[in-house]
Amino acid sequence: MSVNKVILLGNVGRDPELRYPEKDFAVAYFSLATNELQGSSQTETTEWHNIVMTGRNAEYAERYIRKGTKLYLEGKLRTREYEDRLKIVRRRTEIWVERFEILGRAGA
Numbered sequence: 228m229s230v231n232k233v234i235l236l237g238n239v240g241r242d243p244e245l246r247y248p249e250k251d252f253a254v255a256y257f258s259l260a261t262n263e264l265q266g267s268s269q270t271e272t273t274e275w276h277n278i279v280m281t282g283r284n285a286e287y288a289e290r291y292i293r294k295g296t297k298l299y300l301e302g303k304l305r306t307r308e309y310e311d312r313l314k315i316v317r318r319r320t321e322i323w324v325e326r327f328e329i330l331g332r333a334g335a
Contacts, residue, residue, distance in 0.1 A: 231303045231304055232301065232302075232303065233300075233301065233302050233303065233304050233322050234299075234300070234301050235259060235261055235276060235298075235299070235300050235302075235322065236261065236297075236298070236299050236300075236330075237259045237260050237261035237262070237276070237297070237298065238259070238260050238295060238296065238297055238298070239257055239258070239259055239260075239292055239293065239294055239295060239296045239297075239298060240257065240258035240259060240260050240275060240294065241257055241258055241294050242257065242292075242293055242294050243255040243256065243257040243280070243285070243288040243289050243292050244256045244257065245285060245286070245288075245289040252281070252282065253281065253282060253283075253285035253286050253289070254279065254280070254281050254285050255278075255279070255280040255281075255284070255285035255286075255288040255289055256277070256278070256279055257278050257288070257292070258275050258276065258277060258278065259275070259276045259278050259298060259300070259322075260273050260274070260275055260276075261273070261274050261276065262274075276322050277319060277320065277321040277322065278300070278302075278321070278322050278324060279305075279321045279322065279323050279324065280324045280327075281323070281324075284324060284327065291329065292329065293332075295332075296329060296331065296332060297329070297330040297331035298327055298328070298329060298330065299327060299328045299330055300322070300324050300326065300327040300328075301324070301325055301326045301327070302322045302323050302324040302325050302326075303322070303323045303325065304320065304321075304322060304323075305320070305321050305322075305323050306318060306319065306320045306321070307319055307321070
């Protein structure tokens with residue numbers, strides 16, 4: 228048995244970017260910041276996550292999610308490799324969202 232489940236609660240770092248890699252299939256990409264206190268000095272550190280939403284979730288994200296929105300999301304961790312313009316192989320770890328809730332609007 229194995230489990231691949233991610234639960235995050237954080238703030239959106241940039242407006243979703245919507246793409247259509249296939250006809251009638253939307254994919255939204257954006258970043259999400261989570262903060263935590265570390266050590267005895269209680270220093271706050273920020274971790275940035277690459278978020279991917281597909282299908283209807285992606286279309287909803289493009290309409291209603293903006294930079295600064297507080298989100299709760301559940302998903303799976305995926306890592307992919309790709310070649311950039313300079314022919315350098317890069318790795319990118321992403322959270323593929325299955326379920327999410329908007330907890331607060333940007334600027335509210």
